[in-house]
Amino acid sequence: MDFSELITRRQSVREYSSRPVEPEKLEKLVEAVRLAPSASNSQPWKLIFVDQPELREAVARATFSPLVRFNAFALQAPLIAVLTLERPKRITQLGGRIKHKEYPLIDIGVAAAHFCLQATALGLGTCMIGWFQEQTIKDLLEIPEKTGIGLLISLGYSEAPLREKVRKPAGRMSAFNGYSGEPGEAKLTGLTIEE
Numbered sequence: 021m022d023f024s025e026l027i028t029r030r031q032s033v034r035e036y037s038s039r040p041v042e043p044e045k046l047e048k049l050v051e052a053v054r055l056a057p058s059a060s061n062s063q064p065w066k067l068i069f070v071d072q073p074e075l076r077e078a079v080a081r082a083t084f085s086p087l088v089r090f091n092a093f094a095l096q097a098p099l100i101a102v103l104t105l106e107r108p109k110r111i112t113q114l115g116g117r118i119k120h121k122e123y124p125l126i127d128i129g130v131a132a133a134h135f136c137l138q139a140t141a142l143g144l145g146t147c148m149i150g151w152f153q154e155q156t157i158k159d160l161l162e163i164p165e166k167t168g169i170g171l172l173i174s175l176g177y178s179e180a181p182l183r184e185k186v187r188k189p190a191g192r193m194s195a196f197n198g199y200s201g202e203p204g205e206a207k208l209t210g211l212t213i214e215e
C-alpha cells in the first residue's frame with residue numbers, strides 16, 4: 021500500500037469483530053508511536069494497551085454515559101489503547117509558555133496518527149477517542165496523579181466498508197503565499213475553485 025492509499029484507507033472504525041489482535045502487530049504499533057517526532061524530542065507519552073476483558077469494558081464505559089452515547093461502540097473493540105500525556109522536558113515546558121503552544125498535545129496527535137496509520141497498514145481498524153472520563157480511567161489503570169491522558173484509540177479487526185471522506189475542498193484549506201492567497205488546488209492543478 022503506498023502512502024496515499026494508506027491515508028485514504030485510514031478511517032474512524034466504530035464496529036469491530038471479536039478477532040484478537042496478534043502480539044506482533046501490537047509490537048509494530050508500539051514502534052510506530054516510539055518513532056513519532058515530538059517537540060524537543062520530549063516523547064511525552066506512554067502507550068497502554070487494555071485487553072483484559074473486565075478492565076477493557078470498564079475503560080470503554082468511561083467514554084460514554086446514558087445521555088451521551090456516541091462512544092458506546094468502544095465496548096465492541098477487542099483492545100483499547102491509551103496514550104498518556106506525560107510532563108514534557110523542562111525546555112519544552114518553557115518553550116510552550118513563551119510561545120503559548122501546547123506542544124505535548126500536538127505531540128500526542130502526531131503519535132496517534134502514527135499509531136492509526138500503522139494499524140491501517142496492518143489491516144486493523146482504529147478510532148481516536150477524545151471524549152472520556154479521564155479520572156475514572158486514570159483510577160482504573162493506576163495512572164499517576166501528575167500524568168494525564170491524551171487520547172484513547174479503539175483497535176481491532178473490522179469488516180466496515182471504506183466510507184467516502186467528508187472534507188473541505190483542497191482549495192479552501194490550502195493557499196500559496198498568504199492566508200488569502202491563491203487556493204492551493206488552483207495553483208497545483210490549474211483549475212479554478214468554485215466559491
Ligand SMILES: Cc1cc2nc3c(=O)[nH]c(=O)nc-3n(C[C@H](O)[C@H](O)[C@H](O)COP(=O)(O)O)c2cc1C
Nearest residue numbers: 030031032033034090091147148149150151171185
Ligand atoms: C483528537 C480527536 C478526538 C476524537 N474523538 C472522537 C470521539 O470521542 N469519538 C468518536 O467517535 N470519534 C472521535 N474522533 C474521530 C473523528 O470524529 C474523525 O476522525 C473525523 O470525523 C473524520 O473521520 P475519519 O476519521 O473517519 O476520516 C476523534 C478524532 C480526533 C483527531
